[in-house]
Amino acid sequence: PKKNLLTTPDLMLEEAKALIDSLPNWKCVDSIKIPVESLEKKNVFGSGQFEDLQKKIVRNPNISAVFISTNILRGIQRKELMMAFGVPIFDRYSVVLQIFKDRARTREAKLQVAFAEIPYLRSCLVGLQKGTKSNLPVDNTNRGSRGGGGESVYDSQIHLLDRREIKIKKELEKLSKKRTLLKCERKKREFPVVAIVGYTNCGKTTLIKSLTGDSKITPRDALFATLDVTVHGFKLPCNLTVLLVDTVGFISNIPVNLIAAFNSTLRDAIDADVLIHLQDVSHPDLKNQVATVKDTLLQLNIDSTKPMIQVANKIDKMTLEQLEDFSDLQISAKEGDGLEELVESIQIKLLEVTNRRYLRLMVLSGGTEYSWLHKEATI
Numbered sequence: 468p469k470k471n472l473l474t475t476p477d478l479m480l481e482e483a484k485a486l487i488d489s490l491p492n493w494k495c496v497d498s499i500k501i502p503v504e505s506l507e508k509k510n511v512f513g514s515g516q517f518e519d520l521q522k523k524i525v526r527n528p529n530i531s532a533v534f535i536s537t538n539i540l541r542g543i544q545r546k547e548l549m550m551a552f553g554v555p556i557f558d559r560y561s562v563v564l565q566i567f568k569d570r571a572r573t574r575e576a577k578l579q580v581a582f583a584e585i586p587y588l589r590s591c592l593v594g595l596q597k598g599t600k601s602n603l604p605v606d607n608t609n610r611g612s613r614g615g616g617g618e619s620v621y622d623s624q625i626h627l628l629d630r631r632e633i634k635i636k637k638e639l640e641k642l643s644k645k646r647t648l649l650k651c652e653r654k655k656r657e658f659p660v661v662a663i664v665g666y667t668n669c670g671k672t673t674l675i676k677s678l679t680g681d682s683k684i685t686p687r688d689a690l691f692a693t694l695d696v697t698v699h700g701f702k703l704p705c706n707l708t709v710l711l712v713d714t715v716g717f718i719s720n721i722p723v724n725l726i727a728a729f730n731s732t733l734r735d736a737i738d739a740d741v742l743i744h745l746q747d748v749s750h751p752d753l754k755n756q757v758a759t760v761k762d763t764l765l766q767l768n769i770d771s772t773k774p775m776i777q778v779a780n781k782i783d784k785m786t787l788e789q790l791e792d793f794s795d796l797q798i799s800a801k802e803g804d805g806l807e808e809l810v811e812s813i814q815i816k817l818l819e820v821t822n823r824r825y826l827r828l829m830v831l832s833g834g835t836e837y838s839w840l841h842k843e844a845t846i
């Protein structure tokens with residue numbers, strides 16, 4: 468996971484601020500850089516740095532929380548820092564989780580976020596367990612049914628979380644079965660699925676809006692604006708309707724279980740006939756973003772055999788010389804440059820992928836390259 472860290476402290480800081488900006492009611496009032504080497508250490512801060520920060524926070528009443536943006540804290544670390552600074556401590560996982568909570572719209576996405584929160588809540592309990600057992604809030608209604616006596620508050624809280632986890636999992640399984648049914652429907656209709664994946668904010672929503680001309684779609688300059696997977700019908704020039712799937716954006720250094728929580732919605736991407744990997748080539752941390760997306764796809768069991776089109780987006784922000792480095796398909800989702808070429812690539816890729824399914828039809832129809840697609844689409 469270390470290789471997924473943003474490459475320079477400046478970029479880390481920039482992403483951290485963007486994460487905070489994505490949370491309603493929070494803003495970043497001050498920041499410091501922590502050397503990357505210290506992230507893996509037991510103590511996040513060097514001693515001088517720690518005392519400076521402590522003074523800064525105590526003297527500034529406008530600081531109501533501290534966000535350690537670079538890593539995931541252990542429960543005990545979080546507790547120690549909270550005691551030292553006197554304010555709540557957020558880490559990368561909790562902030563991303565909070566954004567996800569805020570953005571989840573469908574019942575499935577909400578349940579998935581709740582499911583992803585459980586390991587985090589468990590780690591908070593472990594942190595609190597040491598020294599403050601008796602101060603934990605207790606849900607008395609459930610304690611009675613546990614037979615009372617002998618059991619520590621910590622144990623009963625853990626037990627509650629376990630039960631909650633099982634319940635959410637069951638609900639998710641039910642919903643997932645429903646999705647499978649929907650997928651069968653989709654298969655019957657024979658619409659090929661094209662999924663767009665990429666680092667958060669790379670322009671996925673903008674691209675779908677430009678391709679479909681759907682004015683209801685509003686791209687936002689915010690991280691994780693697209694949390695629920697959304698599907699849009701789109702007609703290729705050859706008249707074949709494909710389903711375009713917009714997916715949750717990926718982000719570096721986020722633990723596998725949070726990605727796994729979105730696994731069932733990301734199945735649409737996994738099951739897609741073609742993936743478009745959209746890249747914001749104007750971003751200074753492009754290399755790391757691309758690596759993160761590839762890594763996340765691997766974690767979702769999508770390997771190099773999956774038909775994929777690499778697309779360089781936001782070329783309107785670049786000079787021609789800068790663009791020489793990119794051999795990929797180049798587009799500006801916002802300005803509309805390169806979209807025809809992209810659509811052409813999607814058609815060709817679909818032809819490659821589905822040729823076994825459709826080739827016979829093509830030969831039978833004997834027409835132009837795409838006439839079979841037209842036939843297939845109108846069957």
Ligand code: GDP
Binds near residue numbers: 667672674800
């Ligand atoms: P998503 O998170 O991947 O869905 O990204 P969005 O489509 O919401 O876009 C994120 C931000 O990038 C928005 O402010 C868009 O206006 C901007 N954006 C997207 N595509 C382009 C592009 O081709 N050129 C420029 N200049 N900005 C773009």
